[in-house]
Amino acid sequence: MTTLSHYLLLSALIFAVGMAGALTRRNAILVLVGIELMLNAANLNLIAFWRYGPHPEALTGVMFAVFSITVAAAEAAVGLGLILALHRHMQTTDLDKVTGMKG
Amino acid sequence: MSEIVRNLWLIPALPMLAAGVCALLKRGRRRLSAGLAIGAMAGALGLSVAALVEAMRAGGAAETFNFVWLQFGTEWLKLGWVLNPLTAVMLVMVSFVGLLIFIYSVGYMETDENFGRFFCFLALFAGAMLGVVISNSLLLLFMCWELVGLTSYLLIGFWFEKPSAAAAAKKAFIVTRIGDLGFFLGMMWLYAGSGTLLFYDHGAGCLEHTALARLVAQAGVLGLPAAGIIAILIFCGAAGKSGQVPLHVWLPDAMEGPTPVSALIHAATMVAAGVFLMARIYPLLAASAANLGSAAALGSAASVEPTPALMVVTWVGAITAVFAAVIAVGQYDIKRILAYSTVSQLGYMMMGIGVGGAAVGMFHLITHAFFKALLFLGAGSVIHGCGGEQDIRKMGGLRKLMPVTFAAYTAGMLALCGLPLVVSGFWSKDAILHAASEWSVSHVPFYLGTIGALLTAFYMTRQMAYVFAGTLRLPEGEAQHGHGGHHAGVHESPAVMTVPLVILAVFAVGLGFIGTPAWPWFQSFLNGGQASFELKALAGEGMLAVMATSSVIVLAGLGLGWMIYGRRGIASAEAPDAVGAKMPAVFATLGAAFYVDALYAATVVRLNNFAARMSARLDRWVFGGAVRTVTGTVSGLAHLDRFTDETLVNGGFDEGCESVTLGGLILSLLQGGRVQNYMRGIGTALVVLAALMMWGAR
Amino acid sequence: MTIGFLILAIVTMAGVVAAMSMRHLIHCVLALTLGFAGLAMLYLQLEAQFVGLTQLLVYVGGVAILAVFAIMTTHSSEPVARPGTSYWLGGCVVATAVFILLAHAIEKSGVGARTMPAAPVGGVKEIGVALMSGYILPLEIVGLLLTAALVGAVVVATGEGSGKR
């Protein structure tokens, strides 16, 4: 029998992997992908809590997940657009080379 | 109120609009700018004629249109325009003469590269002048008046690359400003005294009975009533603008401008604005208890008792008339002769207003505008034909070379001299002399006027003899327009210049018939009455005697001139003047215009310089010394202050700053610009916080 | 733990880990789609049909393709680490710490003991009704957000003054 904690642990694992990617990869696109993964992990949490919650008929978690997916899609579009703009200006997507805000 | 009165503002607005558009045009759009200016002027002429018709229909009554311009507190400042016979006549004259001169300018300025600018200024001038004419408010009139002065300045200095032109423009501007100071003071006083600057405002205007009565009742200075003082102050402005002695010095110099400008501004219209102003405020000039009682504010000389203001005007005018005429005899520059002649004639007009009322002066103004414009344009034609030469000694024999110009010039010259019975100048001058002969105060102005007439005829004959008679004395190498041969360069001017000349000539001769004693239409129109044709008025009281005297005088002047200059002819350009040879000292004095400029240079200018130097000394030693003492004390204190500041305060502050900078440098190492470093920091902080929440915060 | 969940979890984790660790960017994105698809399957398994299919549509059909496009357009590849600039270990440590914290929190909280209640009836229609009634305001705001993001992304990606596209 699958319990809620299984889903939550899986979600935490995905979150951690996404975070590790976002922290270690140098390519801006992959960093963005890592962030998307973190968002997805959160979505999995939402759905799992909804399904195991006391009032699944209220659809709260589903709604939250739907909006979250929508926002994540918008975020991805804008993020990738920004990466394109970054590439046009600096000819690189290597985040280590993008240090224009250096103190 | 008829449509034309309501829309009277269009008349000055049209040329002003044209000027605005011309100013925006590119330099190369010569035809367009000239066309705009001429078209606007033609439109203004059409409207002016309509206004004249309306004024004739209204029969002398002043129709006004007033509006509120500013409100301060409970006071209103109104502006407006007025249509009465004076306005209508002046409008038609200005726009008609202006139109002809505009057309003439197309030919005269043909080769000038600043053609567009010229027409822009001309149109602006015309608009401002028409604004002066229609103003129903002394303030609006003053604004336009100053605008006229500005355009005059601009046009005199049109060839500003010539130092003399630039100097002349400056001189004109400054000298007229002296007069305008009086004008402004008068205006202030008038507003203070009467509470309005509107001329006519349905009984409440400053030229109407109520206000005049108040002004007459108020005490001024020197024992004169306020009305008289105000009128004299305003006359100062008029004297400056109209070149009356002693403010006449700018007008001959103003001839540095292009000849159409001389014709339009410094002969026909602007300088006449002073006379016009006097005519406009004639009720104020003539305001005295006795005159107000007889209710003949704008009446003829007979019913007006001379007031101090009128006397001032008369005397200044009479003296100017003779003074300038004398100077004109000794001049060699074709335009300067005409300029002094203009000054002289303006003196006549002032005298006419003083002795005979507005109508008399205005009649001479109108006729003078035509024939003096004609003379100037003729002179311009001569100058144009001779390739820019202005010295009459180097001319001669142009009668055959420039026949049209000669004919027109002769007509103008005869009109100016006042050839008996034929020309307009005779009738208008005769009216002035007749009024002067009947003046109750003194007969001296009459005699002065007679002498002036003699001199006028004399110097004009001299000029004709120099310019048109004899043989051409133009040196080789000048005015060669490339045709080769003997002075083939001297030529008749193109039709665009001669046609306005001919039209003006017709008017110069014929215009006098609207104001003869037998049929005084002009005078009665201005005075609001009906003219009737009575031949026997010619033989009226003293009329014939004055006419005969004037005829004899004029013929004598002409004959004398012919005797001295025409008969023998002028041998060469270097030959001394016939009069000058006899009386060199006197003649030199005349040539230098009685040394008025030198006098001013020796007195006014030097006094001014001396005062300036004294001010400088005062400034440097007295005030400067005080200032230096104060500054020395202050700067000593400042040094002390600086010492404490730098060593004590700044030292501490710098230490603080340095340590902050150092800290910033160390901290900025954290800000590596690497996003992921920040993210790692955030992640670590998150972990630590969560761990604290979980385990630490029990 | 059921077999289905185990398989899906393994597939998903494989995809996710591959996405974050493979050298070639395109491989990363392809592995990522596998992870996304696995997550979608997990949603379906949790009876969230609509969310699962939306996940598939948006992430596999949209975001992954977008990422691929971005990679192709920028010719990017994972840069070679320069010596002394490797933060690989640091990132991993932080991520691991986060996971340990989360796992600890999950274990401690006791929600994991919950059992799955009966599957809720209906699905898509109820979601639609809820979207159009109780959630109408968020829906409108999300619509606005999407429009803004669309326009913004186009503007940012087009750049100033370039007439391409």
Next chain:
Amino acid sequence: MTRAVAVDQMFVTLNHALVAYVPAVWRPLASAVLGVVTVMVVFLTLFALTVLLERKGLGRMQNRYGPNRVGPWGILQPVADGIKAIIKEDVVPQSADHAVHFLAPVLIVVAAFLNYAVIPVGRGMALTDLNAGVLFFFAISSMVELGVFMAGWASRSKYSLFGAMRAIAQMISYEVPMLLAATATVMVAGTLSTTRIVEMQATYTGQIPHWFVLTPWGFTGFCLFMVAATAESNRSPFDLPEGESEIVAGYFIEYSGFKFALFFIGEYLGMMATSAMAITLFLGGWSAPLACLQWFPTWGWFFVKLVALLCGFIWMRGTLPRLRMDQLMNFSWKFLLPMTLVNLVATGLWRFLPVGWERWLICGALVVVPYALLGRSINWQGRKVAVRRYRYAE
């Protein structure tokens, strides 16, 4: 009537009969496997027939015979093709990304087959009745793009990469109007379940069925959907991604042998799947076109309609020339998308206006007027679209 019902439901009955032999625990799995196998067999056969039909039909349109050597009238040609594809050497470029290169055709075919899961082939004959069937269909369709990209990218060839990029751009562009066109039906039906949508259309007023295509918005939606579907399946005139004269063969140029055949299958299966979706959404699914024709089995009607639409595709391919890339994009974003949006408005009005001729008038005008305006104002590179008269050699 009972006989007709029996014929209609014979596959369902057969399924139940076969599954009954399996132990109860395994029955759902057995039923699913049976259904999947059946669908695969049936549609693969249909694929073979379609290819033959297309080759013969195109041949006729181009004044030639088409395949006529293998078997009587050439009807065994697909078999020969299949054998050839299987035994041909599978060439993989040396620099290719082998794993991805292998996965791409598989993904495409799997995605194409998955689409059929929600298509109701006959009364009660859908593999699954998902709540969100239509959404499922589009979600799966979007996976094809990924397969296309994988194929193009893994081949390490410029041509295939260009083809893949073109294909993805085109598919993304046309997915939007396609989805919006389908949304119209969903709005009126009030459900995303394909089975329910078809059942709603399978009622009659007199002889006339309640097909959505017989309404103004439905007709518009159907036309838009079909145009988008043509582009979505990379068919002529939208076959730029595999335009032979431009980029040789597009994203699958580096494939040979059975993998190539898989692409081929995937393309035709995709085409058939979208056609089936169009039938489900607009053409009444398995319902008979007239009430009096209901004696014919429902699955029969479905396949009649499917073949008719396929013939339409073939006809279009034989008729229309290929578009340029900019024309393609312009058409999608400047014509199809606005039209679908307008159509959505018309659909909403249709849903809420009272029944009567006014409804027809308003919705019809709302669709026709924008169509005329958009059609006129559409601008290819500054030129208006006009009837072009070709002058042949004179």
